[in-house]
Amino acid sequence: MKELSRFGVSIEKGLLEQFDVLLKDRNYTNRSEALRDLIRKELIQKQWEEGKEIVGAITFVYDHHRRDMIGKITEIQHNFHDLIISAMHVHLDHNNCVEIIAVKGSSSKVVELSNMLRAIKGVKHCTLSMSSTGKEII
Amino acid sequence: MKELSRFGVSIEKGLLEQFDVLLKDRNYTNRSEALRDLIRKELIQKQWEEGKEIVGAITFVYDHHRRDMIGKITEIQHNFHDLIISAMHVHLDHNNCVEIIAVKGSSSKVVELSNMLRAIKGVKHCTLSMSSTGKEII
């Protein structure tokens, strides 16, 4: 169990009431947990900006009928094999696939990989979810 | 003076240490104030999503040499005169101006005005800062 620090926070009454409404909306049962999540979000953003080792998910949608599609995607992934932890492939319909790649490494390398996948003709959309290894984020 | 509520927060020791570093970076002298700011940011985002009355700033850069530029910008602003509180105009160099308009009204109307200004030929860039009337945000 992680050691907890306790401290007091003072917030204007009306602001706290609005926060409590927001928490209920978002399914929190506990103010501390909601505040911890807001704090972690800021810290993880900082990790990305500073080029730290991070974890992310690259999600891209493509039409697998395009010629050479699979070949190009596979080749790029192999060139970045040390970044890629694992990949998940979903057949959305007759034409469309979504592939989600879990990545770990420096944020700049991960952005580079995401840009390379986005640039492939036939990749319709590519987004990058910026998360964390969790190691320094308690 | 606004009435304050006090409550205890418990946060993992290591997480709190990282938060304190972040606070120092960002010039906060006080955890409560930093947490209040994180809370208000979420609440104001919600106000925008729900179409509440908000305050914003529309910032757009343009080349004033373009024919009819000033005429078009003025006409659009007049059509939305009930949204616009005031405008500030800066001459950046021989060609470029930046104009910043303070707006108050429903978030959807403000987005519409921002879209109309962005679409003018000669407007190089237009961004919308989403803030609040402060009224419900304590």
Place this chain on the structure above:
Amino acid sequence: MKELSRFGVSIEKGLLEQFDVLLKDRNYTNRSEALRDLIRKELIQKQWEEGKEIVGAITFVYDHHRRDMIGKITEIQHNFHDLIISAMHVHLDHNNCVEIIAVKGSSSKVVELSNMLRAIKGVKHCTLSMSSTGKEII
């Protein structure tokens, strides 16, 4: 093969030069493909705003040692089983896991699921990648 439309675009010489530099940076070999990607990005953002059927990836990092963690995560996922296509689980280190869930459904439902996972104590971070079924995005 999709039917292509061809049309002419006129862009200031200097702006086009800067765009070409950006394209090279981002690995595009072709202006049309880069412009198509910019267009699709706007269209997919609109699909999310309008509550259309979308595809997304929810990425969340957690400490699996937390009591009841796995139970809660599993229960929530079952409650949203009609949204969830498939899940990928990665063991990051002795304590930390990242789980990535591919989801398909209305954007509001997907946001709700993402909020519920984020609110669980022990979930350190949860992000939502907003993508598309690809169906209407050509």
Place this chain on the structure above:
Amino acid sequence: MKELSRFGVSIEKGLLEQFDVLLKDRNYTNRSEALRDLIRKELIQKQWEEGKEIVGAITFVYDHHRRDMIGKITEIQHNFHDLIISAMHVHLDHNNCVEIIAVKGSSSKVVELSNMLRAIKGVKHCTLSMSSTGKEII
């Protein structure tokens, strides 16, 4: 008049139709202008990431009844006087003011100023609009 380059773009028929709907929504009368705006948006984002000289607007809402408020805001602005082009002040209601500062300088300095204003007790919300001097953005 800026020299124009003309080139052909080929886009899937269905995608172009969707783009045309989007353009109409956003008040564009012209595909080229819409594409130029998408390009400029990417270029300006790059200027900010690379620490170039940029233009921005800092919008902050505060309660002017707070003790020392005005003093602190004024002092910080003076410390960054070389960044600040001009300021606009709006009285929103009996308590709330919004102040919008037009800034020009390195993106990192502007972010620093924005962080300092946000951290002041009594400043309820502070956002930074990232725009451009327009100089390199044609």
